Amino acid sequence: MLISSYDRTIFLIKTVVKLVQATCGLSIRCFLAVLDLAPFPLRSHEVSEDKLFAVMLGGNPAGTSVEIHDVVFAVGPDIESIGGQLLKAWFAPGKxxxxxxxxxxxxxDGACISLDTDAAPDGALDLWHVNLGFYEAGKASFVEGHENLFVIASTADEAKARAKQLATRAGSAQLHTDALHRVSDRLAALGSPFRIRVTRTEAAGQPLAHDGYKPFAKDFLKANGFNA
Structure with a gap:
């Protein structure tokens, strides 16, 4: 059977993508963004083809009168596979x-993110989660607003400055940093062996948020020691 040049090209592209994923841990989206960079070296340490998830959890733990939110991190192939990690990361038992x-x-923030077991050297670029607080100028709405940003920086001070530069609420009154975390540190606190690797490329975009209420299955909650 004859194989067309088109089929050979598609096969070659798929093979190269799989090779880069296996050696560098990059997603296909990131691989396409770094095609114009120098080739990556093969690594002797472990890399992960799983994805890094940031998840906004909400709930009403005992003793609260309004819904409380927290941002947690997990590693897995898809959102359905990381439920156990999310419940483990939630700060309150019970409900x-x-x-x-x-x-x-x-x-x-102009970089591709991958996971491997080598810690980044001191002073290297890293992935940070910055939670900014603000108040709407001219409004008394009895609430503090928040914006969560993910930025690439070498230090905490650089991360704060970059987040305020990117914030959509940059003009809000009393814009301030409420929380600042290196994502690798959050993964380590959860017992994950993986750390963040940053690959700069100006072609890279921003993560896409999937908003919407998504409850856990009752049987799954019960098996993990939570009340529905």
Missing amino acids: APHVDSWMILDMV
């Missing part, structure tokens, strides 16, 4: 949380 939003952190 279960739910998912309010989630995103895959594969392309952030």
